[in-house]
Amino acid sequence: MLRTVVAGVGSKVGGSVDDLADLRLLVDEAATLLLGPRGHPTTLAMSIEPSDAGLRIALTLEAPGVAPPAADGLSWHVLIGLADEVEALSSADGPSIRILRRQGEG
Amino acid sequence: MSALEHETIALFERLPREPALREELVRRHRGLAEALARRFRGRGEIEDLTQVAMLALVKAVDRFDAERGVPFPAFASTTIVGELKRHLRDTVWAVRVPRSLQEVGLEVGRAVEALTQRLGRSPTAPEVAEEIGRTEDEVLEGLEVGSALQAVSLDAPIGDDDGPSREPASEDESLALAEEWVDVADAIRALPERERRILHLRFFRNMSQSAIAAELEISQMHVSRLLARTLDQLRGEVDR
Numbered sequence: 001m002l003r004t005v006v007a008g009v010g011s012k013v014g015g016s017v018d019d020l021a022d023l024r025l026l027v028d029e030a031a032t033l034l035l036g037p038r039g040h041p042t043t044l045a046m047s048i049e050p051s052d053a054g055l056r057i058a059l060t061l062e063a064p065g066v067a068p069p070a071a072d073g074l075s076w077h078v079l080i081g082l083a084d085e086v087e088a089l090s091s092a093d094g095p096s097i098r099i100l101r102r103q104g105e106g
Numbered sequence: 107m108s109a110l111e112h113e114t115i116a117l118f119e120r121l122p123r124e125p126a127l128r129e130e131l132v133r134r135h136r137g138l139a140e141a142l143a144r145r146f147r148g149r150g151e152i153e154d155l156t157q158v159a160m161l162a163l164v165k166a167v168d169r170f171d172a173e174r175g176v177p178f179p180a181f182a183s184t185t186i187v188g189e190l191k192r193h194l195r196d197t198v199w200a201v202r203v204p205r206s207l208q209e210v211g212l213e214v215g216r217a218v219e220a221l222t223q224r225l226g227r228s229p230t231a232p233e234v235a236e237e238i239g240r241t242e243d244e245v246l247e248g249l250e251v252g253s254a255l256q257a258v259s260l261d262a263p264i265g266d267d268d269g270p271s272r273e274p275a276s277e278d279e280s281l282a283l284a285e286e287w288v289d290v291a292d293a294i295r296a297l298p299e300r301e302r303r304i305l306h307l308r309f310f311r312n313m314s315q316s317a318i319a320a321e322l323e324i325s326q327m328h329v330s331r332l333l334a335r336t337l338d339q340l341r342g343e344v345d346r
Contacts, residue, residue: 016228
């Protein structure tokens with residue numbers, strides 16, 4: 001679902017097939033990182049904001065008080081490899097990953 | 107034992123003689139079924155889930171045997187969760203990629219190849235749409251299907267792109283990967299040559315999927331598929 005939405009928005013802002021493929025992987029990875037091995041169902045919110053700098057994507061797990069994911073490990077490598085900026089932080093709603101992906105790169 | 111539990115047990119004892127009590131028992135535990143259904147929301151429509159949970163509750167009422175010493179709510183929860191899980195599993199099966207969509211996936215894949223060659227860059231979805239006379243949404247759907255991990259059968263018809271890569275990844279490349287991604291180094295070393303090479307080209311040479319596809323003489327969709335599958339596999343290794 002998240003993959004489809006992000007690809008849809010990516011296409012609307014003129015992303016190439018390569019961009020869309022990367023965006024899908026990015027969102028997959030960020031969601032995996034946030035959800036972790038959590039056993040019970042939780043809500044994951046995603047916002048996508050096209051800007052001059054590129055697409056700003058924020059994924060937030062609705063789990064207040066849960067620490068943001070550690071900035072290491074495989075998923076983190078993948079995020080850094082595919083995005084231009086990645087940040088893991090704690091928001092009022094719960095742990096969050098913010099991603100900036102510039103248009104038409106790699 | 108609470109007063110409520112005593113009442114429930116008393117109702118069950120009368121049930122064989124008074125079948126109308128079945129409704130009363132279902133009504134009393136409706137909240138339990140609804141709460142369990144809500145725990146699975148996000149994986150299905152809440153209305154469907156609630157309906158499945160309610161039917162499971164009725165089944166639990168019919169099958170409950172008070173003499174086994176298990177309180178009814180515990181027995182009912184097990185039955186309801188079991189039915190919800192089965193429902194979700196079956197629904198997932200039902201949405202497996204239909205034939206017609208697989209065809210769109212293949213068509214889109216071929217168009218992406220052709221356009222990448224012609225334009226010398228990765229095409230946009232509208233460009234692909236124009237090429238094959240479909241809508242942008244259909245193209246996006248086709249791309250999604252094309253890179254879906256489960257759609258293994260898509261690998262076969264493309265045919266020409268499943269051979270080994272032209273040259274094996276050099277020692278240097280593997281080493282660079284292993285050093286940077288130190289925590290998954292063992293898992294990376296265990297990958298097939300081609301998958302390791304794709305990881306290297308994408309993450310350390312920052313090459314686009316199309317460029318990697320050209321280098322390895324396979325389709326972009328195939329790169330997309332292999333990359334997703336490889337990352338998934340590595341994740342599994344790391345979590346172990």
